[in-house]
Amino acid sequence: MHSPTLQINTKRLLSTIAESSSIGSTANHGLHRLALTEEDRQVRHLFTQWLENEGLDVRIDDFGNIYGRREGRLKEAPPIVMGSHLDSQPQGGRYDGVLGVLTALEVIRVLNEYHIETEYPVEIVNFTNEEGARFSPPMLGSGGVTGNFSKDFIYNIQDRDGITFSEALKDIDYVGETSNRLEEISAYIELHIEQGPVLSNKGKSLGVVEGIQGMTWVNVSVEGKSNHAGSTPMDDRTDALVCAGQMIGKIKELTQEIKGLKTTVGRLDVSPNTANVVPGRVDFSIDIRHEDNEIRQHALQRLKEQLSSTSFIHGTEVIIHSLWNSDTIEFSPTIRNAIKTSADELDLPSLSLYSGAGHDSKYMHSMGETGMIFLPSERGISHNEDEFTHDDDIEKGARVLLQTLLKLDTTI
């Protein structure tokens, strides 16, 4: 058994975080460190030095993902992996992703300091382009290594200046070997900020993440008749925007009927979009989220019925087109339980919740047992320079990560 006196060195952890966020720091205490840029190259360089200082075996794969490996007693067993990403959004925050990588580094430092030999090999990972801010879609490094995206697809994605992922990876000199990819895991644990207000509002320092909430995207086209605003009598109009306005009201009302449902109409295109013409056509999007896949499908059905009847009343034509659907992911019960028990043993109150945002864990889940620890984001602010997580909470998170790793090491 491991000694319970293992201590996270909070001062060392916080100064490591501060040093890393000096690369790409903004005037307002944020972070601007887009994937595969000069800032990303510099932080990767610093990170690999830190890994080497800890005696880890460093390797880089063909997506630029960086791994540091610490051997365990079971030489052939797949590793327990911890990590996240070091890239940021434009003018983003200094906690998103960074905490997951650097708390993992602190855990490794503690294992070294106390000369702990684990059963399983332990690896730390920094995934490339999690944010998707420079190369879209997001989570390319984890998506690539888990086979959710092909190498061809990833290599040919271009940024706004027409530079491909593969050129950018070459430019910063981080093209590694395909044979270095992570292929199998015993477990993957990612510590991350919540990026929402739940933990902060409830005064909890730790979240045990149940899974990642599913979502469905729908496009709605409402066809009316465009006509002159002055000469068309009010009772002789088929105004697509008036109809769409009522539909949007109904979409919001449905969230009162179905508990936990979130609906958002974030995009609206009006045609011809001119002050003196009755709108002839409106296209809008609906983002529908619920952690229960069946309830989300039921909500979609109810929305379709309501939009059709609203369209009938207004005499418009409506076309409802499903764009895509991503089902809810449930994280490993073993890992969720290990996180919860670790928090309990350390006397740290935790809360179970779903993630509203996507993370590298979403794809790692397809490789093996995966789980996440959430830390509070002050006022729920994220992807913004005002993103903030208290030092105290970072310390608690690192302690739970360490404890969870040790627990999994002896139980999986």
Ligand SMILES: [Zn+2]
């Ligand atoms: Zn992130």
